[in-house]
Amino acid sequence: MTQKLTANLPQTRQASTLASPFASRRVRAWLSSTLAYLLMTALAFVFMIPLLWMLSTSLKERWEIMAWPPQWVPTDPQWQNYIEAFTRYPMGRFMLNSALLVVINVIGELLAVPLVAYGFARLRFPGKRGLFILVIATMMIPRHAMLIPLFTIYQRLGWIDTYLPLTVSAFFGGPFFIFLLVQYMRTLPRDLDDAARIDGAGTWTILYRVLLPLCKPPLAIIVVYTFWGTWNDFLHPLIFLNSFETYPVQVGLAMFRGRYSVEWHLFMAATLVSILPILVLYFFVQKQLIGGIASVGLKG
Amino acid sequence: MSTLSRTLASRTRREALEGYLSISPWLIGFLLFTLGPILATVYLGFTQWTITQPATWVGLDNYTRMFTRDPLFWQALKVTSLYVLLSLPLKLICGLALSLLLNLKVRGMHVYRTIFYIPAVISGVAVSLMWIWLLQPDTGVVNTLLDLVGIQGPGWFWDPQWALPSVALMSVWSVGGSAVIYLAGLQNIPPHLYEAAEIDGAGSLARFWRITLPLLTPTLFFQLVVEMIDSFRVFTQAFVITQGGPLKATYFYLYYFYQEAFQNFNMGYASALALFLMIVILVATLLVNATSRHWVYYEAETEGAR
Numbered sequence: 001m002t003q004k005l006t007a008n009l010p011q012t013r014q015a016s017t018l019a020s021p022f023a024s025r026r027v028r029a030w031l032s033s034t035l036a037y038l039l040m041t042a043l044a045f046v047f048m049i050p051l052l053w054m055l056s057t058s059l060k061e062r063w064e065i066m067a068w069p070p071q072w073v074p075t076d077p078q079w080q081n082y083i084e085a086f087t088r089y090p091m092g093r094f095m096l097n098s099a100l101l102v103v104i105n106v107i108g109e110l111l112a113v114p115l116v117a118y119g120f121a122r123l124r125f126p127g128k129r130g131l132f133i134l135v136i137a138t139m140m141i142p143r144h145a146m147l148i149p150l151f152t153i154y155q156r157l158g159w160i161d162t163y164l165p166l167t168v169s170a171f172f173g174g175p176f177f178i179f180l181l182v183q184y185m186r187t188l189p190r191d192l193d194d195a196a197r198i199d200g201a202g203t204w205t206i207l208y209r210v211l212l213p214l215c216k217p218p219l220a221i222i223v224v225y226t227f228w229g230t231w232n233d234f235l236h237p238l239i240f241l242n243s244f245e246t247y248p249v250q251v252g253l254a255m256f257r258g259r260y261s262v263e264w265h266l267f268m269a270a271t272l273v274s275i276l277p278i279l280v281l282y283f284f285v286q287k288q289l290i291g292g293i294a295s296v297g298l299k300g
Numbered sequence: 301m302s303t304l305s306r307t308l309a310s311r312t313r314r315e316a317l318e319g320y321l322s323i324s325p326w327l328i329g330f331l332l333f334t335l336g337p338i339l340a341t342v343y344l345g346f347t348q349w350t351i352t353q354p355a356t357w358v359g360l361d362n363y364t365r366m367f368t369r370d371p372l373f374w375q376a377l378k379v380t381s382l383y384v385l386l387s388l389p390l391k392l393i394c395g396l397a398l399s400l401l402l403n404l405k406v407r408g409m410h411v412y413r414t415i416f417y418i419p420a421v422i423s424g425v426a427v428s429l430m431w432i433w434l435l436q437p438d439t440g441v442v443n444t445l446l447d448l449v450g451i452q453g454p455g456w457f458w459d460p461q462w463a464l465p466s467v468a469l470m471s472v473w474s475v476g477g478s479a480v481i482y483l484a485g486l487q488n489i490p491p492h493l494y495e496a497a498e499i500d501g502a503g504s505l506a507r508f509w510r511i512t513l514p515l516l517t518p519t520l521f522f523q524l525v526v527e528m529i530d531s532f533r534v535f536t537q538a539f540v541i542t543q544g545g546p547l548k549a550t551y552f553y554l555y556y557f558y559q560e561a562f563q564n565f566n567m568g569y570a571s572a573l574a575l576f577l578m579i580v581i582l583v584a585t586l587l588v589n590a591t592s593r594h595w596v597y598y599e600a601e602t603e604g605a606r
Contacts, residue, residue, distance in 0.1 A: 172329025
């Protein structure tokens with residue numbers, strides 16, 4: 001009934017104002033949407049120029065990369081540049097290193113974060129409020145403030161030049177992820193827990209059998225963000241690693257820029273390859289992500 | 301009655317125990333990776349320590365050196381503050397403008413959203429390397445394109461005047477990240493407000509200033525804090541693109557810290573530097589937070605619902 005009412009309302013309103021400006025209104029709507037398309041297409045093109053130029057450079061021959069006027073489409077695409085990039089720079093090694101770090105960090109976060117978030121979202125214990133505020137506060141603390149003591153500790157433990165400094169902390173749960181999952185769990189009705197408890201489920205069964213299966217959206221965000229964060233991290237591997245064959249892809253590329261004169265067509269090929277996993281992941285998750293990112297993170 | 305209260309008490313005790321157990325990973329991690337190291341940094345800030353020799357207590361000497369005898373510190377602070385002042389408004393305005401575009405109700409919008417968000421997911425080294433190539437003064441594509449329309453492009457990263465603005469401009473490229481967050485804020489604005497305003501004859505500008513902007517202030521506030529903290533922590537661009545140059549024009553604070561700590565191994569002095577930046581970020585955040593009462597609009601409804 002109410003549905004019918006609201007559905008009818010705009011129509012009646014329109015009918016009264018509609019008589020003569022009918023055509024001009026449609027024209028205006030058409031014009032403004034066309035204008036919007038034009039504007040956004042132009043803007044999207046501008047935004048993509050850097051990546052397109054990188055792609056174009058990576059497919060050129062050496063003499064062609066500085067040609068004037070700039071050649072957008074290479075005359076004869078040099079796909080073998082990519083093969084050469086892999087042989088010139090140890091890209092395969094770098095990428096595998098990064099992938100290994102990603103896998104370990106994702107496992108770490110997925111083990112720790114749900115457990116911690118469950119405690120904050122569902123269980124009652126003294127001091128919970130204060131501790132949760134502490135979780136939020138640690139999100140704000142810049143990580144560089146901890147670097148020097150951590151570096152010296154890792155050095156004493158013999159962890160420098162291993163992946164331990166870059167992975168261990170994930171197994172204790174990142175504060176942002178904990179916050180994210182707590183906020184999400186709080187939106188799940190408590191009746192679920194109660195019903196499961198009446199059926200004889202214990203505390204941990206409720207977490208792993210009842211609540212977590214419902215937390216797929218925030219868990220997906222945790223996986224994706226951990227992937228990106230680890231793949232893009234530069235400062236930490238730069239500090240904690242010092243042999244070439246351990247470098248993840250970011251540090252590897254930066255070192256090549258520093259040490260050798262750069263052959264840009266090969267170097268752009270290598271750089272493009274380095275962002276490819278991120279782009280692929282992005283295209284798989286973008287629909288959920290762009291809708292979900294902010295609304296999961298910001299509400300509350 | 302007493303057995304009931306006893307079982308209740310044991311249940312609360314058990315739940316508390318389980319509670320502590322479940323948050324223990326975070327708690328241990330907090331002590332080991334955050335609180336402990338921060339306290340150590342505070343202590344080390346009062347010492348002179350060069351890794352090879354044991355740390356010696358020097359009191360406030362590191363801090364007096366920073367403020368009175370270290371021109372590099374002031375340069376780094378100046379560069380970083382300038383960058384924050386330059387890039388923050390730029391990113392906020394561009395992000396907001398983009399989000400308004402992305403909020404238009406036209407078909408195929410998700411394609412555009414996907415495109416504009418791409419730069420936000422690739423970050424750091426790859427982006428820096430890309431811009432080095434694009435902004436080459438003589439052969440870069442940007443200056444070549446400017447040339448075609450009769451503008452002589454600047455020396456970008458290689459010109460002391462232009463280096464810092466170049467880094468700020470470069471950050472605008474990834475503004476799609478914040479635009480998506482504004483977009484979520486925009487989509488949370490109840491449509492009936494716009495309908496009511498339209499009936500009252502409000503134009504689109506008035507609707508933006510009177511409805512959109514006020515209701516978006518919580519999101520703006522959140523983004524302002526996040527991006528401010530981010531802007532204070534620029535490192536990769538300085539390391540990869542400019543090495544702090546030319547003429548220290550991009551000598552970002554964190555880059556200075558990195559050089560002192562991990563290249564010169566002045567761990568004591570670097571700890572003082574690190575701590576000072578943390579305090580600057582903290583104070584800046586608190587200041588923004590203090591002003592928020594005057595410009596951040598919280599709907600009475602959401603407040604009541606808590």
